[in-house]
Amino acid sequence: MKNRVIILDKERIAHKLRRMAYEIWEHNCDETAVTLIGIESGGKAVADNLAALVKEICPLQVTVLSVTINKKNPLNHALDFEENLTGKSVILVDDVTNSGKTITYSLHAILSYDLKKVMVAVLVDRKHKSFPVASDIVGLTIATTLQEHIEVEIQGSEITSVYLQ
Template sequence: MTPSTVHRLLGHRQTLDKIRRIAYEIYEHNYTEERIVLAGIRGNGYPLAQMLAQNLLEISPLQPIVAQLSLDKDAPLESDITLDINPKEIEGCCIVLVDDVLNTGRTLAYSLHPFLDFHPLKKIQVAVLVDRGHKKFPVAPDFVGYTLSTTLQEHIDVRLEENDFGVYLK
């Protein structure tokens, strides 16, 4: 495969089906929770968290809170890692950290930082649309839409815009 070659792995309907399945799994593991927070990582994690919340509203009595977590993915130690929600709102909650692709686990590992100051949290879970399996950090997803073995040179591109919705391999 040449670097410019793009293969669609999941089309629009398949991607929506994966998101719906993740929502069902989140509900199955958290059906007794009073409150659940879907913390989407800025970029594709946040719109994915919004889509998961919409699905949860349709399939369950859960009323998820959606928050956006911001960090510089290239230099997480040189920038602030922030959450756009009042810490009091998430005390005692189950947190589901959401991102589009799990590569090495680095982004998700640094994304845990804002939650270390919140007490008490019930649990923190991880949901990703695509898991590539190149773990360098001890982060394992609890909920995965699609598991894919790739080379380190390949790139997964998740597109959540309405006119170009899907998962692509470059």
């Protein structure tokens, strides 16, 4: 196994998530509700944490849903909900963006609805995009080599650390 370097510990993750929650509120202060859609599995954990924080800091009603993307066959996606998203403000949430492929296909999965607006929130944004995806709300932006990997450790619903390896 390659050497792992911790880039975010529990305390810094909590700080990043709280700041991201405030950004969600700032971008949606004219809304009464927002729907967070976490990309399984890491994005769902980030979405759950963000939802709890948003509920603490503002009156927004927050719904958390999830989408599962098969990375080998991304057009075969599964929306893990039956809720109608028409007219809703949606934030697609992931733990790490790399090429932008997973975000792109996740957007494809939800764009069958006539959404009011869509934003993208990620805990860690790498700058190796192969797809035209921009993250609107970012915890940490990091420049890495193509050979390096970001690993987010999650225990239950708690994000405990982020490593560069």
